[in-house]
Amino acid sequence: MSRSLAAPRGTRDLLPEEAPWWDRAEAVARDLAQRYAFARVEIPLFERVELFARGLGESSDAVEKEMFRVSGARGSDEERSDWALRPEPTAGIVRAFVEHGMHVRPGPLRLTTSGPMFRYDRPQAGRYRQFTQWDVEVIGDAGPAVDAELIELAQRFYREVGIGEVVTRLNSIGDEACRPAYRAALVDYFGAHQDRLTDDSRRRLDVNPLRVLDDRELDPELAAGAPRSLDHLCAACREHFDGVRAALDALGCAYQLDHRLVRGLDYYTRTSFEFFPAGREGQQDALGGGGRYDGLVELLGGRPTPGIGFGIGLDRTVAAMQAAGVTLPEAPPLVAVVGDGPAASRLVVAARLRDEGLAVRCDGSTRKLARQLESASKVGARWAVIVGDGERATVKDLASGEQRHELGFDELAAHLR
């Protein structure tokens, strides 16, 4: 086909061969959401640019250089607003929380959603312009128990999809009480070594000095000597973080402290965490991550309400499942209805078998019987039901070749189990 009609850059088609892995990952997510008492919500795929700019922070990469803008329609001013495809779900969920007055609901509110996110990046392995996240959020619980509960949930998810144990990195980046002093300490420290910073980092030093820490080109020696947020936590943040760690220990959840884990989105406070496949902890291999955002609800116009959540990248989860050699549960056995009589007879038999709950592939074609059987074998059917002119049919086991002839339509199902 013409290249100009090919799928947009950074997007992928989900083809039948890969769909079962997605089904599995999504089934585990749905099951866990239910077992952990999260209610499903859906929010728009696009929102005002302003929502993301305010929520995620002007200096976040997601806003600064990865915003996937949607050109507005002609017409009213409202339609001409600046829209962007959502780069992550939290801002939209918190917007919905505020917009619908959900603070009056019995809290803490536990919400989950799943779907495509968009970031306008150059694609590469594991990174797409459209990717899918499973997301959970708890709004109205100041923790720290819930912080540990979410980390335990994510770890359980990776275990249940078959990836096994992941590496959990953990940090606390303080709150409005202690972060200003920590920021100042970073500005002092890195300001004195500006000549050893990248251009990006020098710029960030003014806007968001924490993000200098996740500059990968940061001089290791400089990084090692940098002020650590854990050393600058106020008493309340310290107590919170100790509580998270104690709860994780009680749950038996392993984690590693990572002083340079500051997360790319500005709304995070206190607890931050990311998950990596064991042995592949490179920066671009993150399977998921999240953290606490105690100031976000207020920032978006609600009354002060704490929140915490995580997003798990399903594209990378599926890739990790395949890399780990996960075997999927077998699909239910398939019955192929074939025959060279009237196609309507085949349809009638197929409908009867479907009434019995069987998975049936009906071949209504005029191909000769040999071709129909060949086709049935190739698609992996367990049995063929050969229908002729009359009211009787043959059941053939396609693995053994065994056949039972002259069966009435009503007794077929009994031979297909």
Next chain:
RNA sequence: GUGGCCGUAGCUCAAUGGCAGAGCACUGGAUUGUGGCUCCAGUGGUUGUGGGUUCGAGUCCCAUCGGUCACCCCA
């Protein structure tokens, strides 16, 4: 946004600057109701696109688009 590598059939790949091919897959036949194996045949291409060099370009040059990997950063 920057850089490396790569663009030939649905897939994997051939073709010294000289007739665009093979295997797999798909469709049909060998086989007048019975598959997997085998054999035969067929469908399938503006060689990503546009320029240039040349008697002649899949091949050389330029541009462009795309893919891929890496950087940046995130899922």
